Amino acid sequence: MKDSFSTLYSVIVPTLVVACNVAVAAQGPTYKIGRTPTQQELRFADAAIRPDGQGLPPGSGTAEQGALIFSVRGCAGCHGPTGAEGPAPLLVTSRDPGQAGRGTVHHEGVGGFAGRGVRNWPFAPLIWSFINRSMPLNQQGYLTANEVYGLVAFLLERNEIIKKGEVMDAKSLAQVKMPGHDNYAPPPSVEWTPGLRQREIGK
């Protein structure tokens, strides 16, 4: 009797434990509300691009092509004939260093917001991402991938970050090192938990 019980337990208990573990790990849906988008729907045309360039689509462009797009696609209408005039945020700014030296970029830069330009952005692929997602204002989706690559090449060349004639594509754009990259705080090395601020400041 006793033997059969212990045999039974030795089988049941581990089985239960394993079953519980599987149930927790699988994280099945509880409410089953919401629909499954198709793969096609999930291929967002305006998806955010990772700072290291992951997610950049095929296509390419040069500064020369970008200069033409900048004028014919209406960019110059808001940002000025060469991107350095405004009134919309300035895209081409001087090489004057120290624009990202103290505090946050929020309050840095000659002329505040206007002075930052894209040259102070830490990651080049994000210029592609922003133009693709948000420009021209209220006409998002109007530019092709090639046109966006051309515009990014144009802005990088005008800011003296790449050379004339360099072709920007998913690979080369990811390799462009922005001048202000090292001025920025890197992503946090610790996982966020409540009270992180206090612990960090207390150091």
Add this chain to the structure above:
Amino acid sequence: MASKGSSRRRFLTGGGAALAGLAVGVRSADSQTPTAQSASPEIPRAETAKPAVVPPGVVGPGAKDIMPYGERSRFVAAVRTRHTMIGNMDMHRDPNGFDASSPIDQMVGILTPAPLHYVSSHGNAPPDIDPAAHRLVISGMVDRPLEFTLEDLKRLPAVSRIHYIECIANSPSRRERTLEQLHGMIACSEWTGVSLSLLLKEAGVKSGATWILAEGAEPTKHGNSIPMGKAMLDVIVAYGQNGEPVRPQQGYPLRLVVPGFEGKAHVKWLRRITVVERPYVTYWEQSHYMNTARVKERYFWEQGPKSVITFPAGEQRLPGPGFYNISGLAWSGGGAVRRVEVSTDGGRTWTDAELLEPIRRMALTRFQSPWTWRGGEAVLQSRCTDEAGQVQPTAAEHGNFWGGARTPHGNPIQPWRVTNEGLVLNAL
């Protein structure tokens, strides 16, 4: 018409005797009821009778019908103040895209009426979103990508909590004068919606996923990276604000509410949550909100403890010596406000203020402290301590921490100087 007329006739005929003597002299407009006209006393009817008191603007040609959606008294004039200092942020040049402060000097309690909630929309006008067409998509590193309609979300178990939202730029400076200019980019609401953690569990977060990227549907598509630890803790996908649908300027139909985090994290017009493995550093994060490497505080997002006296406060004037109830607001991204101290002598002595209920985590908390002004100069200030023991810094401590740079994330103690004449000035 016919049935209405006949039922009235029945009423008048049947009840005529009982009502004799009432309402004599009111002329009947109903000439088609001979019974009433000849014998019975005339009864005032809803269509013709005038109420004793007529609120202005309610009746007459061009009058607004205020019954369906009530209005405040015409004697109440608190309005938001448009910000002009952030010129280039209005990249849109859209007159409907603006930044505005809440009139916190004229508010009582802790809740901000939705139409007075501060606005910071990066120059975007609120998109005109049809709720029936709006979708929230959860994708990225999940087992089951999901798309929710607003109706889907309302079928799920709800949460409702009171939380403040404060703009990252609500940082006081010496240049500003009024309370609104100095501290007005803050508001507090009851937010109702679905726990983000519930939605993420429905989608099944894959191992290795440590961040989410939340995105809005406005033209510039504001996005913000939020650590997974926070996303799974207490974040709300809100469809309700103070008992109503979220206001368009606050993100209708969906707003992410990230309690205690900087305002930029509370993504409006929420349309997409992508589960990822690192912060994505979107446009606004990198161009405006990233800290530079020299600064000790980097990616915290959690706001520090803060308080401000809202009466007496900047540019207000005390009519003369006597008793005043010092009143103010305190809050912290670190949890509930545990203590607020008030000093009326420039910081030499501090006394505990009374905290008014309700006291909620990551919510505005109202405090008050009795004060008798005996005339002469005085400096009033308040100091907040939160449940984690964090204490609001002085301006000097704050400046020291930030290396002297003017920064967002500002939570220094706000001193108000009361002059001999009773004028209250910013004494930062």
